[in-house]
Amino acid sequence: MVNSAHVSAGAVGDRLPAGTRFGYALGSLSCGAFGTVPGLLLLPYLTDTLAVSASVAGLLVLLPKAWDVVFNPIAGRISDRAGTRRPFLLGGGIALAITFAALFAGPTTSSPTTGGLYVAAMFLLCATAFAFYQVPYNALPAELVQDPTERTRLTAWRISVLAVAILASGAGAPALRDAIGGTTGYRVMGIAVGVLILLGAIGVYVGTARAPRARVLPSVTTWRETFAAVRDCRPFRWLLGAFVIQAVGIGTMLAGVDYLARVVLEDRGAQSLLFAAFVGPALLVMPAWQRVSARHGKRIGYVAATLVFAAGALGLLAADVLPLAAVVACAAIVGVGYAGIQVFPLAMLPDVISAEERRTGQLRAGLFAGVWTAGETLGLALGPALYGLVLAAGGYVSSAGQDVTQPGGAAVAVVLGIALVPALFALAGLALLRRRVVEVSY
Template sequence: MNSAHVPAVGHRLPVRTRLGYALGSLSTGAFGTVPGLLLLPYLTDTLAVSASAAGLLVLLPKAWDVLFNPVAGRISDRTRTRIGPRRPYLIGGGVALAICFAGLFAGPTTSSTGAALYVAGMFLLCATAFAFFQVPYNALPAELTEDPTERTRLTAWRIAVLAIAILVSGAGAPAVRDAVGGTDGYRVMGVAVGVLIVVGAVGVFLGTARAPHTRVLPSVSSWGEVVQAIRECRPFRWLLGAFVVQAVGIGTMLAGVDYLARVAIGDKGVQPLLFVAFVAPALLVMPVWQRVSARYGKRTGYVLATLVFAVGALGLLGTRVLPVGVVIACAAVVGVGYAGVQVFPLAMLPDVISAEERRTGQIRAGLFAGVWTAGETLGLALGPALYGLVLAIGGYVSSAGEDVAQPAGAVTAVVLGIGLVPAVFVLAGLPLLRRRIVEV
């Protein structure tokens, strides 16, 4: 078996390492947000692709990642270089992702069929490059420190930068698109987001350059061992299941923001406000969730954050009758829950990995991170696909850029898709969280 390095126990990470690791969230936040926010509207309202077909086109390239991410995890576990484990993929995968993302919105627009196929192919390349960045990135916390408190602190830094990345890309991308206008607006936006992705990749690559690695463990080497490792670790399966189910709800929520502003509220200028309300609370409440974790435990905090998210989502069902300010306030409640729903599972994952590595004497970080990333990718891809299906059922009318009056059923679908559907999926993760998940 091959081997990989794991750091010494009980040390506090330097600020350079914490900040450097967190900067990788600029890349993950940008790619995790912008396609979910704008790719579906780009297909339906610029390329005139039907809502159901657009949802499928967003889903299929991501579905590939479900198969490929565990492969990326195994490759990452078994790679040894003079610049350290994982790190070559952080820079290589990040730069490749930036280039592919810039090309995602730069394809032909003369034929809706040809344009749709181009988008699907380029999105597939983006997803593959993202796997090589995201899987090693998710594996790092278990290897940077074995102190559970330090892991929570490291994850909190990551989520804080993630919130900034989501805020900048989620509010900035539509603003750039609308400022330039039309197809060119999407192309300029793609390049701008690509630059943000590169900054994140370079930041995490340089920031983790001096991270300590002292112990050596054997790694999983065959597919049979991969399957066995997942089957034996029930806490990982329970945590992953809750996270994936909730990712579907989050993906649906992101896909619906643009439609909620344009169709349900009737003012696309509200879209940045809605998105800021959704993301900005994470920067304010992250210390609160850390204190909840320290006092009541990560699992309890996770459950509480889930309930807060659901309450805010259900409040959005009143969009058609409530003042815009109240709708934005509901989005802010969602944002408070969203911060916890992100930080707690990511803080619990390294605990699960380390417990399993102690039990087996084998390194599992890349393997579990690969499967985790595959599940997250699938969940976030199913969200827009599901939202597209809801729009299709409601009779949403696609267009090639012109304003189209939507039927009443489509307006109802827009609201249900961003309110009821996310709440149902986020709450569906609660039964799995009742299980005993490793928490130290």
């Protein structure tokens, strides 16, 4: 059974208007804020404010995100059938902003169980709202423009704004939390990040208002058709697999920044500095990665970026003996690679979608974007969960906001979790980037 749905074709020629590119990129403010802050602060919030054990905290962060594995493809099919993406961007963004502010505004309680369950419930609502926002957002590039080079340019704009969002929220959220302190600090931080999410949703809604709508294609409507569509598109499956595996490593690294600053470097202020070093290079190296793409292809660029990311991560293994400047330099190398492993797969995704739509004559943008978002969300959630297990294995001691002396094994676990684990997952993704599979559509 198929259903007809409109597809926005965007620019008829090879280039989008600058206003449309910028308007679309503004949506990354929401994606960057929600994709960064929970991975950075939710685990410490649970372990060091609500006194939830590290292993349980990791599970509480994971389970609401696991829901997205089921729900994101549903959100994609819903947006396909709706015939327009923009209302989802606005409605989902508003809901996400509200639920995110509520995530860190729970009732004050001495019970780790009560606090943990509240966080898990609110995080589930956040994940649901985010699905209705990010799935249509990821589907838009395949519909806005057909030229692969212009898609890379559009994605580069998106990643540049994403870097600004990650930098602002990743460095600003911990600084705001620490400046105010305690549970009040977390609550004020949650509201501030919620405002940033709202601005991104409004920005992309307004910025893409003039993007024209065009052709009509049939869309899948059942789970059987969904599984068949993913099964039959080998380039999508392999590209998704590489991206998800690497997302686990990125999620693990984000979860470890707070612990590295506090436990190993013994400098809370270093958290914002490390995060700025991690994200800041994306603003500078994005043109360079675009040139790599134009000269050598997206797959080669993806491989090169992965190797750079892994090299920087492995350098952090010596964080306990290196001076702070050297640790920051390693984080900056990670950031150079991180920029590439974000831009290249997101630029390759619409190419795969368009090729499959031409092959099948059916709409795939929302469906594949839903599955993609589900995989990304699961990967980023598995990262903190895995990091929580590493901390637990090292004997990390949770607390209710008090400073406690950590055993030596905890410091080792902090370093291994932020350095070795992300490097291994990044390199594991390379095995899936086979030319005959991934580049068949380019």
